[in-house]
Amino acid sequence: MPLVYIIIVNYNGYKDTIDCVNSLRKIKYDNYKIVIIDNDSTNDSVKKLKFYLEDCTILSMKSNLGFAGGNNFGINYALKNNAEFVLLLNNDTIVKDDFLNNMILTFIKETNAGIVGCKIMYHKEKNRIWYGGGKIDWFKFIGIHFGMKEFDNGQCDFEKEIDFMTGCCMLIKKDVFKKVGMLPEEYFMYFEDLDFCVRVKDFGYKILYNPKSVIYHKVGLSSGGEESQFSVEWGTRNRIVFMNKYKKKVKNCRFISSQIFFYITRILKCIKYICNGKIYLAKAILKGIEDSK
Template sequence: MKSKNCIEKKVSIILVNYKNYKDTIKCLDSLKKVMYQNLSIIVVDNNSKDDSFEILKEYEDDRIIVMESGFNGGFAFGNNFGIRKALENDSDYVLLLNNDTVVDSDFLMPLLQVAENDKHVGIVTSRIMFYPDTDRIWYAGGKVDWNNLRAIHCGLGEKISEKFSQKSTVDFASGCCMLIPKNTIKEVGLLPEEYFMYYEDMDYCIMVADKGLKIEYVPESVIYHCVSSSSGGDGSPFTVEWQARARRIFWKKYAQRFSIIKKIYIPIKCDCRTVVKCLIGKNKIGKVRAFVRSYRSN
């Protein structure tokens, strides 16, 4: 049942675009079908330097705003640019949504109901399916794997089953879809911009949990993700470089939580794992070079 409080809450959905207007348009087309009235959509073009901004500007209407950030400062930077605009517009919630997603028309209300019913909820997230292979799970809850400095997506690649169909409190919500109450932002702050891409969502989840707030997974809300369409895929040199760089930034921030022994072997183990992955599959030399570059960029 839709509560009156939920219906009255103002929600701003934020999409960050970088040289990928075609996916952004698909996402916007799906959002136009969302069955929620008090909704605005903020598209932030992260200095694409192509014709993305001009093309997306044509999609502006009463609910869609297209803005230029003026600088490609990365995923967190672009989202924070949009969050500030949303708060200026007195939004009660912001929803961070990857621009390479499409959503079910009723995906928003289940998220809002969970957030409205518990003041201790800091983030609410959806079940995320692959796209176009929509019967496979991409995210059905998440965990922070401290021993390997990474986030784990529960259910990755699996079919939908009962164990992934229960609402639950989780450690990690993917930045692909995060409904964040304005009170969370006031208490925790904006996304950490020291990451250009990757790890900023895991870091933010830790920041939220450290404030005693919960992260809730709501499987009744469903979206679909065209995975890595903007970064060349998980095995690309681009991904290798920026994931390795982000992991070191994350490690420097949280290393004090570990014992002396773990401070020594965990970063070594993680780098060794990355090197092994670089040597598997195509473009081995390109991936190894990207890994070396990640040290220079740190």
């Protein structure tokens, strides 16, 4: 069995991180190590993690490096310590005991795979899909989750090549980092996984989805919800950054149409938020646009 380093980034979420690690302790895969990157938590996360997770490597950052920065620190540590594969895993997830075995099997079957992903279900509703594979919508410049919010009736139970794997859980071959580089840190949080997957495919690797590998996601807990002020602001900012970075993926006229669509829909969202008394979300959109410049 190849050595897998599992990288988990923690920020003030030691309870979720402990739950995640406890589920990892039950997996059938034998050759793995867990590295927890604490992104300068403001609570007593480090103290709690060191007490409850003595078998894990816990690395404390002096500042919050964001999702990409925190993971990159862990990836570098893993590569220096002979990792053959690196698994990026959100701390607010619970894994099934065979999830890692199934992902490794995909790599064994497909030698040109660079990233392998899994099926992700909602933690609170374990029969409802959060991610069943994904594609990039090059008009909206966003990642689309197949089957999202649908009840699981087997519609996402087919192995296939995909455009992107969410950073919630991606198993990455070590050679990818040597050729492609690390996660892009200009995003801080959101869209860095999408950007990384674009680059991985541009280098000729395949990104594959294995539905037999299943985890459960406490969606949105780390950022305050799927439509929190944080997620709206950073989602807005980073979508603009992503659009501008990869505008050459589409024709000029199509990119102009994408920009018009984006800003019109942001205006409509602002109006909707204001009408619903959520002025703070309208301000978050405006701040996201301003910060993208």
